[in-house]
Amino acid sequence: MPDHKTLLEVLRVDLSLTGAKEGCEDGTCGTCTVLLDGWPVRSCLLLAAEAQGHEITTIEGLSDGERLHPVQEAFVNYGGIQCGYCTPGMILTSKALLDRNPSPTEAEVREAISGNLCRCTGYTKIVESVLAAADGTGSTVNT
């Protein structure tokens, strides 16, 4: 594998895992987010060779067959998804937050996702989805 390939390229092209997206050239948008040993990283700013030996979690690895991970479920049930382009990165970042901090405040949620740009939602329902995943109410539709 050529030295200059980023983790993002290897995921998308060589492994056909297109859940991680390309959205910018400077590490600002967060659509390429994957988890490296449980931490959100910009896969576009990590060389594939540097990722070797670490545990990488992509969005495809979150669900159990057809069963959605609780964070995925909450996003679906609480309207945290519109066009879906920021969604994989947003969900992984949220999952990583809840693994470290199971009961975050709204401010902590917003800070955790401050590196994930979303143009469609205005962030309100994303925050509500994460909080619902945290308190267990995310498994049913938000009525």
Place this chain on the structure above:
Amino acid sequence: MPEYSVIGKRMPRIDSAAKALGEAKFTADLALPGMLYGKVLRSPHPHARILNIDTSRAEKLPGVRVVVTGKDAIPYKWGVFPYTRDYQLLPVDRVRYYQEEVAAVAAIDEEIAREALDLIRVDYEVLPAVFDAEEALKEGAPQLHDDKLGNVSVRIFVDEGDVEGALAASYLVQEDRFSSPEENYCQTEPYAVLANFDSSGLDIWCPNAGPHMKARPLSTALGLPTSQVRVRKVFIGGHFGGRSEISPADFIASLLSQKARRPVKLVYTREESFNCVRQVHACSMLLRTGVDRDGKITAVDTKIIMDGGAYASTGPIAGSVAYLMWEETYRMPNLRYEGIRAYTNKPPRGMYPHHPRVAFAGLEMHLDALAERLGMDPLEMRIRNAVSEGYVTPTKTVIHSCAETETMLKAAEAAGWKEKRGKLPPGRGIGMGCGAVISGFPMGIRGGSAAFVRFNEDGDVTVISGVVDNGQGNDSMIAQIAAEELGLSVSNINLVTADTSVTPADQGAYSQSSTLLSGGAVKEAAADAKRQLFEVAADMLEAKAGDLEARDGRIYVRGAPDKYVATAKVARTALSRNHTILGRGFRWPTVDPKRDWISNPRGQIASTFSFGTAIAEVEVDQETGRVKLLSMIAAHDCGTPINPMAVEQQMQRSAVEAGPQAVLLEKHIWNKGQNLNANFLDYWFPLSVDVPRIEPIIVTSNETFGPFGAKEGGLSITVAMVGAVANAVRNATGVSITELPFTPDVVAKALANKGGQVQ
């Protein structure tokens, strides 16, 4: 509201799971066997003649399959309207903005394609350029198009009543000049195209707001019958008005594929997405607003100059939006509007929901200023000027269902308006704004939507509609409508949408007509299918077709629910009788067909309108000028919400687009025609920590044209929240800031100048 099964119910969208799983495929995620990678060579000059392009070295680079220039294309200038045809999608002899397309390459991988670009030699004759709209309109300015003298792309002129007389007789008149630089769409998905040309024609995947709108110009540009251009369904990462028109990228990828006879994928960088698709107009506006002693608007007079960039795009529409929204929001017996869209050597500018931001910030700040001078509560001012059902606007549009006043009252109550306005501590402010949005405007032969509803062997349904989903939830919307009409659940509904090879024509996701027309067509088609079902069911139940109802997957006799048959069974029975249940429907806007944006701006502009009121609270750091948004509330009249969760989503997005984006943060900066901030670091796209929660309030009204009484879901807030945040900052600072956006340096300067400000 009647008791519906699925209409009005909060439910997850039908495609959310696919997106959450990462399964949803956007254009850049797609691949076809034998696919080549495309790259575009761009002009380093904002204005130049192309003297010669030498592609020979690029063609010889191993791995390069084809190189194209404008000379490889049919001579064709495209335009949204017949009278705005000025856009050669791959220029032949002249480039008109920095980074405009000049040539393109398709190669076996991206690196080789990129290398090949460096091997193309272009000889330019640099021409003088102009970067400012007012400069471009002056005599002696460099001319962009030989047939558009004085660089006037479009001039809209509306003059209803007697504006001068009304202003002279007004009790108070407010006059200000407002200005704002360019904005950008920043769809999270960068632009991308996958084109596959073979002997059966062209298949193309690309972000769009109406596949049929792309098919026609592509077919003309490529010399193909429109029926052989198939714009295919794909997940789209946002549009917001910037992806409705054919893009050079669409054409170039298709041309490369046509020449190479292989699929070609062209993916734009973020910089290209900022600069080479569409941007949003920079504007300057002179506004005069007059009121009588009771605070009723007597006249509105404005001249607005819009920097349109190098090509016409949707100029006539973009140039009209300001006065249309004004006259649909507030009563104004006299209205004069001159909108001039100028050509400059910058990327072309298109439509955007809240634009022009100067118009909505400006009029709303005027109303607050006038209210202050009258000693009147701004809420009371809005209530006095609100339109209502039956009102006829100056340009002769009739307002139909309208709950505008209710949105004002509900927003004010939720925001604690009366407790807060005028009573907040120094540095804090609260402001309101209102807006109206048209649903379904005249688009000639392409203005309507049609749909089919097909019953399948298992009793489930497939809806075939041209409606496109850019992330706003249109697919789910028509699934809910079909389910309700047919008495099925949403899980029984399958969709084939936005694919010109299969789906009938649809007007596209602009003019806020997807619910009204696309949804309306699906309802008609479902009703047609239901009629056919009822004929068979009537026979099976030995009842009259007119006495039947469909609900919960059953068809039963009204009043005797025990006398029923499963809908699926009816569909199968139909098949056993050699009858295929296939419903069809179409819906066209009820507009005045003689109304024209430029030559006749008079008559019914839209089938219906939605209305909204927004209220925002801010805190301004009086030393640094930084504005912090404390709360945002939005109340929107959508007729009937098909899915309240989806309407809330739209309202919240609209609020962030209008408040943080348009009023506080976003602008492009330029130097010598080059965009200095085509990236997310220096172009201030709001982050999660820049916005508060947005509280959405849904208001209903008696809409008769829309399906189940539904109108568009949330866009009035893009207009209303511009005024709300602008007025909140005005309230907090005591100053009407006339330069948008209100970035800290602008606010700090306004605060420093406060002494000399004329209020």
Place this chain on the structure above:
Amino acid sequence: MRLPRFHLLQPDTLKEACSMLGDRNESVLLAGGTALLVDMNQRLRKPSWVISIKRVTGWDHIALEQDGGLRIGALASVASVARSPLIAERHPVLAQAATSVGVPPLRHAATVGGNLSLNNRCIYYNQSELWRQARPLCLKLGGDVCHVVEKGRTCLAIHQGDLAPALLALGASVVVMGAADERVLPLRDFFTGDGEKPNVLEQGELLAEVRIPPASPSGGSAYEKLRVREAMDFPLASAAANLRLDGGRIAEASVVLGAMAAAPLEITAATTVLVGQKIEDGLDILLDQVAQQGFERAHPADNLAVDAGYRRKMTSVLVRRALERAIAVAQGA
């Protein structure tokens, strides 16, 4: 966006990394990647060799010395500095500066050494290759034109790192490691004030460690950062203040401005005006004097996205606020 081609080496020790860098002229150090890889995407850097130090261990410590001083390994992530209770308690200015960097995932990847040796920035320099090709090469790129100031002969690119002003205000020193040796120098001597070559690192050298003198029990410090958004952005202006009280008087004070020049700017008035003064009403006037010197010494050019005049004016606001907060911390201590 694709990176240019290069050969990758992944040493296990810093000394190895130094040797590899020293042996190859066209080589660069890759730590967090949040700056270098972006520069490479933009073709600002096109090295033949990239030396990644992600496999190096033992240099990410945040360690308290016996005398109360702190040693921070250059490979410690900016996030670990932001989260460290040790640093929050003793040197709030540094904790605040680190917390303000970028956004969480970028802080997690970025290193202390990387942030200190950030290349200087300018809106005409930090652009894509495509963008820069439309103009003659600027001074920083080896050309002879400045796009900020017509006929300018000095590169005006700015140091926009957040850690440097904070660490300077704390009187920090750094360990510069080479293949054969190491040297310790005060952080102020690490910066050159040259827009084109912002620090003294030569080919084959890298930052290994930052050393901060012991905090005082009666000390206080604070960082003020000005930017448009609440996260992500580099500073448009920043001010770090550090002081120590002794019996109700200011015994030591330092103020450093960030994002104003090619190197962080030390405001000596902090010492000359404030040292010896009592903490009481009337201190306001003196704080304003220090703030005024901040304004006078700052001469930012128009090479960021916001007007230089505004940024300059704001330095005095930031200096005053940083000092006020530092005093409050010191008093509460």
